[in-house]
Amino acid sequence: MSASYPPARRVAMVSEHASPLAALGGPDAGGQNVYVAQLAGRLARRGYDVVVYTRRDDPRLAEQVTAPDGYRVVHVPAGPPAPVPKDELPPCIPAFGEFLADRWAAEPPDVVHAHFWMSGWAALAGAKGLGVPVVQTYHALGTVKRRHQGAADTSPPERVAIETAVGRAADLILATCQDEVAELVAMGLPRDRITVVPCGVDPDRFAPVADARRSAAAPRRLLAVGRLVPRKGFDRAIRALAGVPDAELLIAGGPEPALMAAEPEAERLRAIAEEHGVDDRVTLLGGVSPARMPQLMSSADLVLSLPHYEPFGIVPVEAMACRAPVLATAVGGQLDTVMHGVTGVLVPPDGDHDLSGTIRRLLDAPDLLARYGEQGRRRVLDHFTWDHVADGVTRAYSAVSSVPSLSGAVR
Incomplete structure (x- = not known):
């Protein structure tokens, strides 16, 4: 029996450096790109109107592209239309936020989902005064990176302060695991506005391959x-x-x-x-x-x-x-x-x-x-399937907005 999904609701995702259309394998193209692409695709197929905003890093990119899964990608003109390492992107974020503010003033989304700390910075600027709730997923925390990498950490010096401010201003924070919850609380962010939705995998693509095992004589x-x-x-x-x-x-x-x-x-x-x-x-x-x-x-x-x-x-x-x-x-x-x-x-x-x-x-x-x-x-x-992730995320959206939930209240 096919699932029954709600009529389209407007979901804006902001992923400033990690385009869902990017080829994987580059220094700043990895798990976040996959997460945004998979989540946007799952939501679009369920009937949501999803737009992903990412920075234009190539002058040949069209302003807007429709992905095969049905969501749209808007390439935001913020900074040079060329690759920029993500740790060097903060000067581009005010222009990114201004673009979102102009776009959303004419047609505000029902909920904004920001991915990474700089996306949260831009999303909050874009949603200011509109009454649109912002959901934040960090994907990685500057406090953790600084603790483990020390002097080798190339993050901008203002990262932790802005990351914390974003968390305080967001309507809800989606952590990917319990360890991240503890880190967020240690940053002073309110526990009652944090919920856990893990990352996912496609179990049809990542599945056992029957003939992959080697002979018993092999190492x-x-x-x-x-x-x-x-x-x-x-x-x-x-x-x-x-x-x-x-x-x-x-x-x-x-x-x-x-x-x-x-x-x-x-x-x-x-x-x-x-x-x-x-x-x-x-x-x-x-x-x-x-x-x-x-x-x-x-x-x-x-x-x-x-x-x-x-x-x-x-x-x-x-x-x-x-x-x-x-x-x-x-x-x-x-x-x-x-x-x-x-x-x-x-x-x-x-x-x-x-x-x-x-x-x-x-x-x-x-x-x-x-x-x-x-x-x-x-x-x-x-x-840990992407459908489970989509269920958890839509419950989160429902908790802070008029976007209908697919499977009950946020736990």
């Missing part, structure tokens, strides 16, 4: 996936491999393979592998297309997700959707997604834990790994 396969940056913990996986004989480690992420030789983090990881005598068992795959990722994940005996910190962490959810067992650090959203002893294993983010020993014990228990994989897939279907 046991460990897989790590993510951007090639130190905080992802790939170095820890390489060091652990030294204590896991007869296993290989594949690392998927970074630029395309032809450009990996010039990638500094790849060079660092190769040096660590050589130092620990495992360079013949570590393969840096470079960037892997989303189309290939389900087969790669399905081929793994164990997926390692070992970041030092992680706002949400979509890799464990994608792996579980492919029925792959997960070993993850107990940080951020991974505390919500990976159920310790049910869908995988959580380990401390510091280096004191005997990671090699944990990996060996898991690889020596194939029945346990199979059970983790089965339970992981079930958990994704029950909690």
Whole structure:
């Protein structure tokens, strides 16, 4: 039976640097782009009138484009029509807000959903005086980034102050996990205006691939996936491999393979592998297309997700959707997604834990790994599909606006 959805309601999404139409893989094109595209598409197919406002970063872009899923994308003329690193975008935000104010004065949306702190800054300026509620999703927090990166943090110095002001002014904040809720409350933001709606995955695309498993004689396969940056913990996986004989480690992420030789983090990881005598068992795959990722994940005996910190962490959810067992650090959203002893294993983010020993014990228990994989897939279907995300977001919209909810009140 097909679902019955409400008549169209006007939803404005603001995603200043992360266009839902952007090709993934660039330095500022990743999870937020996917989130906005998937959510906008789900809402449009349910009958909502969705417009996504993103910055024009190419003079050839049309002012407005209709995406295949039915939502519209407006390219806002704010700053130069050229790529600008997101940490250098604050001077462009006042013009972005003025554009929204002009557009919405003529035809105000029923609700505004801002993605990232600068989008919230622009959205609040655009909605000022209109009585239009603003819902904020941060996707990442400056306080967390500053704590973990210290002097290496390239965020604008005003980020945390503006991020906090945005949270105080927004009608509702959507956190992606319970750890983010704690961070937001520590910033002084009101708990009663924060609700959790996690990120999602497409379980039809990320699904087990039946013929992906290799022969029993092949080495046991460990897989790590993510951007090639130190905080992802790939170095820890390489060091652990030294204590896991007869296993290989594949690392998927970074630029395309032809450009990996010039990638500094790849060079660092190769040096660590050589130092620990495992360079013949570590393969840096470079960037892997989303189309290939389900087969790669399905081929793994164990997926390692070992970041030092992680706002949400979509890799464990994608792996579980492919029925792959997960070993993850107990940080951020991974505390919500990976159920310790049910869908995988959580380990401390510091280096004191005997990671090699944990990996060996898991690889020596194939029945346990199979059970983790089965339970992981079930958990994704029950909690982490994009339809679940759309349900949670529309409940949030309903709590602050006249936009009808699809499935009850915000919990």
